Amino acid sequence: MIEVFVSEKLVVRVPCAVIEHEGKILAGQRSAALSFPLQWEFPGGKLEKGETDEEGLIREIREELDVEIEIIHKLPVTVKDQGWREIVLVPFVCRLRSHVITLTEHEQVLWLNPEELPSIDWTEGDLNIIQNYYDYLSIKL
Numbered sequence: 390m391i392e393v394f395v396s397e398k399l400v401v402r403v404p405c406a407v408i409e410h411e412g413k414i415l416a417g418q419r420s421a422a423l424s425f426p427l428q429w430e431f432p433g434g435k436l437e438k439g440e441t442d443e444e445g446l447i448r449e450i451r452e453e454l455d456v457e458i459e460i461i462h463k464l465p466v467t468v469k470d471q472g473w474r475e476i477v478l479v480p481f482v483c484r485l486r487s488h489v490i491t492l493t494e495h496e497q498v499l500w501l502n503p504e505e506l507p508s509i510d511w512t513e514g515d516l517n518i519i520q521n522y523y524d525y526l527s528i529k530l
């Protein structure tokens with residue numbers, strides 16, 4: 390008899406925010422000390438126990454940027470396979486409800502026009518989020 394051991398892969402759910410303000414989108418540069426150092430991401434992070442995607446995202450954005458957001462629209466989920474784990478990115482289009490950003494984790498943030506988004510070095514998988522955001526914009530306009 391052949392036994393097949395299928396090891397269970399860790400699945401990490403990460404809500405993240407495509408934050409719009411005055412026609413621009415916020416990109417955050419990850420710290421040099423973290424995984425995916427100095428690459429760009431949509432701010433957000435892993436859920437805590439019992440949180441919904443929306444609750445976790447609002448908490449993460451408060452922690453990382455010290456601002457309040459309004460969640461506008463959920464974009465399609467993007468799954469990123471790292472071999473030893475799967476990162477399930479759950480992006481939401483958001484708006485700022487408060488406007489003074491204080492960075493607690495990111496190296497820097499940039500406000501980019503939608504067409505400028507692909508020009509920086511995003512973590513793998515985020516280009517899918519950008520494409521899905523473009524699709525959302527084209528339907529909305």
Ligand SMILES: Nc1nc2c([nH]c(=O)n2[C@H]2C[C@H](O)[C@@H](COP(=O)(O)OP(=O)(O)OP(=O)(O)O)O2)c(=O)[nH]1
Pocket residue numbers: 403404405423424425429430431432433434435469476478512513514515
């Ligand atoms: N917030 C966010 N995380 C992203 C994006 N793309 C992407 O691969 N990630 C990854 C980076 C992290 O591995 C994970 C988010 O977890 P986290 O915010 O707690 O970051 P972390 O460095 O502490 O996590 P880790 O990799 O050390 O486990 O998702 C993105 O656009 N936004």
